[in-house]
Amino acid sequence: MNKSPQNVGPRAKIKDSGVRGSRLFLSNLPIKYRLPLIMGAILLSIILISIWASYSIVKQSALDVGRERLSILTQQLANQSQQSIPVVANTYVRK
Secondary structure (H helix, E strand, O other): OOOOHHOOHHHHHHHHHHOOHHHHHHHHHOOHHHHHHHHHHHHHHHHHHHHHHHHHHEEEHHHHHHHHHHHHHHHHHHHHHHHHHHHHHHHHHHH
């Protein structure tokens, strides 16, 4: 019953099955490779969050401007309609 040290412990199953998790992958890398990977991942996350925040702010601003323009145009159309009703009514009354 002589067990070899490489087949004992929680990593034995992972090595035997051939599956490596990301934690094991990063822990096996030397610090000179691991640190740039982690910093790159953090930088990428910050950039993606900034892009998403900028996009949502610009989108909301564009929707607000569109609503304001629609409201102004609706009001102008209503004013023009009210001004043209007497003119049209006078045209039909005279005929």
